Amino acid sequence: MSSGATDTARRRLVVVGSGMAATRLVEELVAAGTDLRITVLGDEPAPPYNRILLSAVLEGTHRPEAITLRSAEWYADHGIDLRLGARVLEIERELKDVMLVDGTIVEYDALVLATGSIPTLPPIRGLVRMDGSLHEAVHAFRSLADCERLRDAASSAGARRAVVVGGGLLGLQVARALGVRGIETEIVEGGEHLLHQQLGSTAGRILARDLERLGVSVYTGVRAVRLEDAPAGTGLRLDNGVTLDTDLVVLAAGGRPSTALARRAGLEVRRGVVVDDRLASVSDPDVFGIGDCVEHEGRTTGFVPPAWEQAAVLAGVLTGRPVKYDGSRIVARLRATDLDVAVLGDPEHEARVGGDVVEMSNPVRGSHRKLVVRDGRIVAGALVGDLSRVGLITQHYDRQTVLGPTEPGELLLAERSARPVQLPDDAEVCTCAGVTAGAIRACSSLEQARDTTRATTGCGGCAAAVRQLLLATPATTGVPQ
């Protein structure tokens, strides 16, 4: 091949993973016009898709075809070697290659770990069968395949009830999605309230009431301990002695960074693969990491926006630009019909470390809104059950706008749009012609108003107001003036 010489001169980049972080990295590199020879190793069979929309697919608001991020052709068109169903077995850092489970060896000059996270299996007896597979009523919810399997199960004739284990963001979304599909759904959360990693107890309790209003039952402070066969379907035994009879059990008890490969390769791993400001492993400058699998400054994230910010920074690092990653602001937003939750940063933590808390709770309406403010800036917040001004609040948070002393409180109030009922005489009614209410009141008919003031002769928008004013004028104006 004529391009062989240049091809071998180009640096080889191997990306392990084809999730949202990996896809974004490749997009950024393509946009930057990179000359890296890129190989993407994805262990799922489907082309890269938008994982965070899986609950929307389950709910039925998104067609599964609409969540594909990039087709296989796109990779081919840009000269990228996309290998699907390619699971990596080992990384050989001395040899600078990776081996796939089918024995294939792929050499790299630079390696990116974007392996994401893996769902946590809660300690429930009977969950896993002797052969290591999950009980047939049990569903994980991580991949498109999981989503499709659950959707099929939820649509089958025998499925009437479901229990979701885990009351975090994913658990709530899945529970709501199943509820929308007509499944009687219950949530079991071991913490004292829902979303306990993000919300305080008041907000969590209000959220639970919102969910119950939508037909989802919530059990908090209890753990599922045993899965057993029941007369009809399956029984999930809780540690308070209650058994929930169900047809489906969905595991949404959170995840942890997928670090097994890195650990075996001898890279430093704490909770995640430890990376520096250039997103390089602290153990090997040729190995990088982005997304859910990494730990930066002691933090792992589990959200898409930070993963994308890391992808953008790493694309810069790999193409020789002087960029650094210095952490991300996180807005966690629940995606589920009629269930309104937005969490900015870590409100419980920020409140504990001395932020001023401005909050408004309205259990009657089912809303709880709270902002944590430091030096005039919103450093965290939680909005439950009422998302008024969510767009503005997140703007202020993201941009760290310095607010005035009354602003945080005003942001939490609903927007008012009161209009005066009685227009004063000097109020302009017809903007096109510049006619005041007083001038209209001085007229006896619409025709007169039109001819003498030219009101209503422009955009026509004041016609109703003019008629109203003329109607309200006392009938005694028949007296000539």
Place this chain on the structure above:
Amino acid sequence: MTPETEAVRTHCPYCSLQCGMSLQKQGRAALEVQPWPDFPVNEGALCRKGWTAVGLRGSRERLTTPLVKDRVTGELRAAGWDEALDLVAGRVRDLQAAHGKDAIAVFGGGGLTNEKAYQLGKFARVALGTSQIDYNGRWCMSSAASAGNQAFGVDRGLPFPLADVEHADVVVLVGSNLAETIPPAARHLDRLRERGGRLVVIDPRRTLTAERADLFLQPVPGTDLALALGILHLLDAQGAVDEEYVAARTTGWADVRRSVASWWPERVERTTGVAADDLRELAGLLAGAERAVVLTARGAEQHAQGTATVLSWINVALALGMPGKRFAGYGCLTGQGNGQGGREHGQKADQLPGYRMIDDPAARDHVAAVWGVDPASLPGRGRSAYELLESLGTDDGAKALLVLGSNIVVSAPNAVRVTEWLEALDLLVVCDIVMSETAALADVVLPVTQWAEETGTMTNLEGRVILRQQAAAPPAGVRSDLDVIAGLAERLGSPIPFSTEPEEIFAELGRASAGGKADYAGISYDRIRAEQGVFWPCPAPSHPGTPRLFADAFATPDGRARFLAQEFAGAAEQPDRAYPVHLTTGRVLAQYQSGAQTRRIRDLPDTGPFVEMHPMLAARVGARDGEPVLVRTRRGEMKAPARVVDTIRPDTVFVPFHWVGANRLTNDALDPSSRMPEFKVCAASVTS
């Protein structure tokens, strides 16, 4: 007693709606505006600008004699026409001899008639031989023009008559405050709603237009592009894409579909500040509409990503299968009076008449043949408006500038710099009707006719060619722009003569545009009078004109519309600690453009500039309604009274651009394709 003279049918001097009106003579000199109820665009309605349009007639502020800057005192003094034109021609010759043909630049306007725009382009290329010509339309709708060309293969603001919107199910206005900027157009929206159609308005301010909307979305300035991506995401997610239409009439959908997969509603919410539920509501309205119309205006277009923004909204319309369908599609609400015609006939740096590209050899041959010159003598592509100004006085930039129909000092972005560049010129010549801020800087000012005193065609926002007819004699001492062009051409020894007869020039324009995209060959003054305007393309006298484009095919080589995937980058300048709010600019009802005309009309309230802000922001900075605040950006500052309203986003301030000030603040970041400056958003600070 003299018999009452017949009223003259003409059109309002201001915006792109070009409302029909009648001018009735009252006595010897005065004119009165009367309705022309049959003209279909406005049906007799006018806004106060139209009703008071004759206010400049006989005004003491009209210029009636050429003015020449005295070399000793630096003051402008009255001069005769011959003296002034001789002076200009002599200086032009000297500068070209010393620095080459491109030492002279020409700056036109979107308010000039088609005939003037055409003659000006020809004058630049033939009499001056310069490539350096562009016009203020670059700062108007050029992003929509660029997008229209890319997606549909042609740029006509509206591809259908405006009244068609009445019959749609949903109309989406992106960045248009038409109830204040082209008020009579709002009647069509009211009829739409009476029929049960829905109106959606997208604007950082809850304007008078937004007050009429069924759904109002209030995005962060500069994020309309992300909003479009989010809407298309939802339409695809819901299966609302018209796959049959997409397959039969478009190309590029697969790429666009993938590009919006990553724009889920909550991400769009975080970027645009529009709640995810509002996005869903809009997507739901569009998904359920049989006939949807998407219209963009300056709010969406005047950005460094203006073209990409318009293309993304076109993608929404295409995905729904709307363009080419009756009572549906995409359109741009052009701003200036002849914003449409002014961009078709050779005022643009890269174009010859009829939308022909200046670097297309066939186009050069055709136009040169009509002009009777050697195609090789025509210069190539010049600089776009802002880049042209930026180059003034530099080594390879022009040393002299001739300005027609534009008040650059007020209307250009980063106006402090622009004023410096104009002052660096060896020669600035300005043709105007009054002493505009730009004329005040000139070495030579030439007084020209205004609308009621002249005849010529304009092309309105629908692509309808209409006729402006002379209703009164110009004041003594005033000449038409056409006379100025012809007089200079003659003095410069132009190889061809320049006519001053509008109808004759229009016939030549027809021949020059024949076979081009904007083909006027079949249009005549008589036909315009008889048919209440003729829509281009109209290639032959027997051709009925084309009110609706795209019914069968798009103007691309393969006849298909193009989906083009766009990436969102955000405004070029983002708020930061020093400049923490967004600044956006726009218009008010009683004023037009740089205000050179409307600020001088007594019956129009001249409020002066103001700074609109939300009570929350006002409280933060200690501003009170009516009291002055200082707005600062990296480029300049202005002081004006605060106008505290709850209709604007609390993170944004708004300043109208009709007065000196607003454009000292605005950002000159340019759109890569249209070269449109980012008038509509930059970072600012406000202090009281």
